[in-house]
Amino acid sequence: MQHSTDLLMGSLSDISRFAATLTMAELGLADQLADGPLGTGELAERCGAHAPSLRRVLRELAAICLVTGAGPDAYALTDKGAVLRSDVPGSVRSSIRMLGEEGFWYAMGMLPTTVRDGGSAFVKRHGHLYEHLSRNPASSTLFDEYMAGRARTLIEGLTTRYAFPPEATLVDVAGGKGHILAAILHANPGMRGVLIDLEHVVERAARTLADEGLADRTEVVAGDFFTGVPAGGDLYLLASILHNWDDGDAVRILRGVRDSMKPEGRVLILEVVLPDSEEPHLGKDFDMRMLAIFDGGAERSREEYATLLDRAGLTLTDVVELGSGANLIEARQH
Incomplete structure (x- = not known):
């Protein structure tokens, strides 16, 4: 019973993780982090985001290994997160964004x-x-x-x-x-x-x-x-x-x-x-x-x-x- 409950709870978490991943794709965070780590404030400025809100999303993205901490209030792109860059072979950025399209x-x-x-x-x-x-x-x-x-x-x-x-x-x-x-x-x-x-x-x-x-x-x-x-x-x-x-x-x-x-x-x-x-x-x-x-x-x-x-x-x-x-x-x- 506990195993079944854990599986279902994992599914409930998936929607939150997808929403964070969608935000990463929509804002182009992977493209901004392609050349190296950035502080949350600078990253927010570059992608036109509200820094306190972005900080919370980055925390979730780090938990699913799409970014990783790189010093106080700074983040770097991981190999796993790099597939969300627009310019790499096999990029999934457009796929993620399409699934999050309003309709x-x-x-x-x-x-x-x-x-x-x-x-x-x-x-x-x-x-x-x-x-x-x-x-x-x-x-x-x-x-x-x-x-x-x-x-x-x-x-x-x-x-x-x-x-x-x-x-x-x-x-x-x-x-x-x-x-x-x-x-x-x-x-x-x-x-x-x-x-x-x-x-x-x-x-x-x-x-x-x-x-x-x-x-x-x-x-x-x-x-x-x-x-x-x-x-x-x-x-x-x-x-x-x-x-x-x-x-x-x-x-x-x-x-x-x-x-x-x-x-x-x-x-x-x-x-x-x-x-x-x-x-x-x-x-x-x-x-x-x-x-x-x-x-x-x-x-x-x-x-x-x-x-x-x-x-x-x-x-x-x-x-x-x-x-x-x-x-x-x-x-x-x-």
């Missing part, structure tokens, strides 16, 4: 209401996530940074663990700013790419692909995957797309892809695949966010993806582990 914070706090009602409290208040982001440019920029950071953690696994056909055309469906497509094309010099996304996104994607020196190997198309995707591709990539939608909409998206692909083409779905066991898993944590933020959005098991694919006229042929909790699901036409 996301509200969504997680309202999860009990969502579960009671069977519909997302976030959606009732803010509308669909992408509507919320379109109305809030700062949140949209933060979300783009978060997604780009998340993509970087997946790209190595995607480009080294899956054998792309050497001269294929890859259609990146809702490809965002094009970071994943660019990485695949760099790793496979004979391939070409087409990126489709909404009107307000594709201009940024075109800039990204041009900056990567890939303008002559890519085409950027404005469109909505519910109304159609470019035809004739050899591969269709859906990266972090299907988990945003309920089963009915996911099948609609997949059917549109199936109808557009070559008969021998493949669908590649980049998602977290839930395990069948009851062990802790990153996908189960993500699933709570999907439940809170989307009406019907969900992480799914291999069997659930196989069922969706079958309803869309596709057969699951492989699941490739990519690391960082992600998987690449391959499917072909029946």
Whole structure:
């Protein structure tokens, strides 16, 4: 009984620790401490904070080893805290800030209401996530940074663990700013790419692909995957797309892809695949966010993806582990 109580009390402490970590990320404390220790007063001045309040947060951050004391009322950044710097590979600063974004914070706090009602409290208040982001440019920029950071953690696994056909055309469906497509094309010099996304996104994607020196190997198309995707591709990539939608909409998206692909083409779905066991898993944590933020959005098991694919006229042929909790699901036409 005591062990169970201790575990639950630890969970209660986690929200306070996350709030302190979020404050560190929002105020850019790791960036300010990158060159060496600073006194609390100077640190507060640099990041525009109230020094007495900041001192209390630093005390909590020291307790979780993100900073460490460096003399009277001074603190230094630890190796653990350094991943909150903006300029380091694998930085988690944008991820922490996105989870603390006003709408996301509200969504997680309202999860009990969502579960009671069977519909997302976030959606009732803010509308669909992408509507919320379109109305809030700062949140949209933060979300783009978060997604780009998340993509970087997946790209190595995607480009080294899956054998792309050497001269294929890859259609990146809702490809965002094009970071994943660019990485695949760099790793496979004979391939070409087409990126489709909404009107307000594709201009940024075109800039990204041009900056990567890939303008002559890519085409950027404005469109909505519910109304159609470019035809004739050899591969269709859906990266972090299907988990945003309920089963009915996911099948609609997949059917549109199936109808557009070559008969021998493949669908590649980049998602977290839930395990069948009851062990802790990153996908189960993500699933709570999907439940809170989307009406019907969900992480799914291999069997659930196989069922969706079958309803869309596709057969699951492989699941490739990519690391960082992600998987690449391959499917072909029946």
